[in-house]
Amino acid sequence: GNSVTQMEGPVTLSEEAFLTINCTYTATGYPSLFWYVQYPGEGLQLLLKATKADDKGSNKGFEATYRKETTSFHLEKGSVQVSDSAVYFCALEGTDSSYKLIFGSGTRLLVRP
Amino acid sequence: GAVVSQHPSRVICKSGTSVKIECRSLDFQATTMFWYRQFPKQSLMLMATSNEGSKATYEQGVEKDKFLINHASLTLSTLTVTSAHPEDSSFYICSARAGGTGRTEAFFGQGTRLTVV
Numbered sequence: 001g002n003s004v005t006q007m008e009g010p011v012t013l014s015e016e017a018f019l020t021i022n023c024t025y026t027a028t029g030y031p032s033l034f035w036y037v038q039y040p041g042e043g044l045q046l047l048l049k050a051t052k053a054d055d056k057g058s059n060k061g062f063e064a065t066y067r068k069e070t071t072s073f074h075l076e077k078g079s080v081q082v083s084d085s086a087v088y089f090c091a092l093e094g095t096d097s098s099y100k101l102i103f104g105s106g107t108r109l110l111v112r113p
Numbered sequence: 114g115a116v117v118s119q120h121p122s123r124v125i126c127k128s129g130t131s132v133k134i135e136c137r138s139l140d141f142q143a144t145t146m147f148w149y150r151q152f153p154k155q156s157l158m159l160m161a162t163s164n165e166g167s168k169a170t171y172e173q174g175v176e177k178d179k180f181l182i183n184h185a186s187l188t189l190s191t192l193t194v195t196s197a198h199p200e201d202s203s204f205y206i207c208s209a210r211a212g213g214t215g216r217t218e219a220f221f222g223q224g225t226r227l228t229v230v
Contacts, residue, residue, distance in 0.1 A: 100147070101159070101208075104156060106154075
């Protein structure tokens, strides 16, 4: 079945450091891939997405490229801010008609001033 | 983006009572709504999928008589936790997506923290 594997956190960085959060997936066909962010006590917000191989999703300085050959969708940001502290979830939506999202375990990011 | 409102944001109830959580799509018609449960510091576990006017489809291991889901209109779905027990304490999140052809984005509510005492 479909699954998503994310690097375990927490990830602690200093402000303006470079961020990478790894995400790999297992799925048949060409799923859509997503990164969601969850701030404390809140629901999830879509951060970025990519729907086909080699697509690059980007938003608020974050980027992720859909790599079919490595089944990966790593999240990157060149210079993190304190306000980026949150939990980040990688997710996929399979190619069936259920529209279910399968989430990774989440990675907590803490950015220190 | 579209808005999904979940209510209440926090609820404390006594063991044995039932609690209803509402999920509303405020500015679009949600053909499909999903209910998730999130344990502390863990990922979201899909509990069920509901389509407007149909019975919900529950994921394996989720008790449908325990977690009653109703999706009576295109803008409202409810999750009722019946005869709640402390182990039901969790963060419950709904998401909603519009219908139509092709894939549309799912929008999430802000979540409901349920504490059963």
